[in-house]
Amino acid sequence: xxxxxxxxxxxxxxAIGAMAYSFSNSTPAAQTQKPAFFGGLDYERTGxxxxxxxxxxxxxxxxxxxxxxxxxxxVSHDLSVPADALLxxxxxxxxxxxxxxxFTRVKKLDLDKFRDGIRDAINKRVGRKLVHDVLVEQIExxxxxxxxxxxxxxxxxxxxxxxxxxxxxxxAEGGAG
Numbered sequence: 001x002x003x004x005x006x007x008x009x010x011x012x013x014x015a016i017g018a019m020a021y022s023f024s025n026s027t028p029a030a031q032t033q034k035p036a037f038f039g040g041l042d043y044e045r046t047g048x049x050x051x052x053x054x055x056x057x058x059x060x061x062x063x064x065x066x067x068x069x070x071x072x073x074x075v076s077h078d079l080s081v082p083a084d085a086l087l088x089x090x091x092x093x094x095x096x097x098x099x100x101x102x103f104t105r106v107k108k109l110d111l112d113k114f115r116d117g118i119r120d121a122i123n124k125r126v127g128r129k130l131v132h133d134v135l136v137e138q139i140e141x142x143x144x145x146x147x148x149x150x151x152x153x154x155x156x157x158x159x160x161x162x163x164x165x166x167x168x169x170x171x172a173e174g175g176a177g
Contacts, residue, residue, distance in 0.1 A: 041070040041132055048138075049088055051095050061143040063095055068135040069119075075130050083122075083130065090121040111136055 051063040069087060076083055094117050115134040122131045 040072070042073050042076060044069055044071060044076075044083060045137070046084055046087055049091050051092055053095070053141075059144065061141055061146070064138070064140040064142065065091065065136070066138040067091075067118075068137055070132040070135075071130055072132070075128065079126070079130070086122050086125065087118065087131075087134075090118045090125075093121060094118055109139065111139075 046065075046067045046069070049065045049067070051065075052059045053061050053063055067087065069083070071083055079086075094114065098117075115136065119131045119134045123129050
């Protein structure tokens with residue numbers, strides 16, 4: 001009987017020792033980092049942001065953009081001002097604060113600099129990392145002439161044409177065509 005009790009105690013000691021050894025030498029579950037574009041962040045889409053571009057005191061055209069930005073949900077809910085309002089303000093500040101951008105002569109924009117500038121401006125203003133990334137969904141520049149031409153085309157399309165002829169904007173202004 002004593003041998004049976006001694007064997008049971010020995011068996012329990014070996015089992016407990018094996019479990020203790022396995023727990024002490026095991027590493028935590030493999031903590032693989034999620035890829036940058038999966039989970040943890042909210043993707044917020046802005047409406048169309050329309051910024052009038054002023055040249056010599058007159059509106060020369062409009063910069064139109066629709067952006068998507070990533071924010072942490074916890075940080076976003078702590079804001080007293082909506083993140084959209086901060087983003088729109090950052091776009092206006094970026095375009096008016098960078099006189100080197102001249103859409104009337106060059107229709108090329110350094111998108112990386114634009115996205116980083118907006119992200120950094122918002123994060124600096126908030127005082128912590130709120131916006132992780134800014135993605136461009138749409139960017140357009142419409143000059144006043146483009147807007148007039150489109151309005152004229154809509155007007156002609158609604159009113160119809162006389163005897164199958166199409167009047168160009170140049171002819172409508174009195175030019176020969």
